[in-house]
Amino acid sequence: MTNCVSPMSRDHRGANNPKWRGGAHTAEDGYVYLWSPDHPLANKRGYVMRAIVVWEQANDKPFPEGMMPHHKNLIRDDDRPDNIEPKSRSGHAKEHVKTCLRDMSGQFKRRPA
Ligand SMILES: [Zn+2]
Numbered sequence: 001m002t003n004c005v006s007p008m009s010r011d012h013r014g015a016n017n018p019k020w021r022g023g024a025h026t027a028e029d030g031y032v033y034l035w036s037p038d039h040p041l042a043n044k045r046g047y048v049m050r051a052i053v054v055w056e057q058a059n060d061k062p063f064p065e066g067m068m069p070h071h072k073n074l075i076r077d078d079d080r081p082d083n084i085e086p087k088s089r090s091g092h093a094k095e096h097v098k099t100c101l102r103d104m105s106g107q108f109k110r111r112p113a
Helices: 050-059 089-099
Strands: 024-026 032-035 047-049 067-071 084-088 100-102 108-110
Touching: 032 050, 047 050, 050 067, 050 084, 067 089, 084 089
Parallel strands: none
Antiparallel strands: 024 032, 032 047, 067 084, 100 108
């Protein structure tokens, strides 16, 4: 998944899929989620972004509160530690505005290289 949608859309619709349970899943928003109900940053359904877990393991500390994992190469399922960077919500949105263009329908599009 390399398409770039607004980072502000935080409804992880994949989590509403009744067939979606257990293990690692790529949600419709392109991020990979792990079933981890005990994780402090797990959502209501008990899933946490794999990027958060990977970052925590690589850095040996909890993911900063209020931050979002940003994928530096904009590939949302590329959860390698070097590709993940904590960003504040506003900083994260700015990061995506820098790298994405909105098309006529208001969707973010990746700027051609
Ligand atoms: Zn991002």
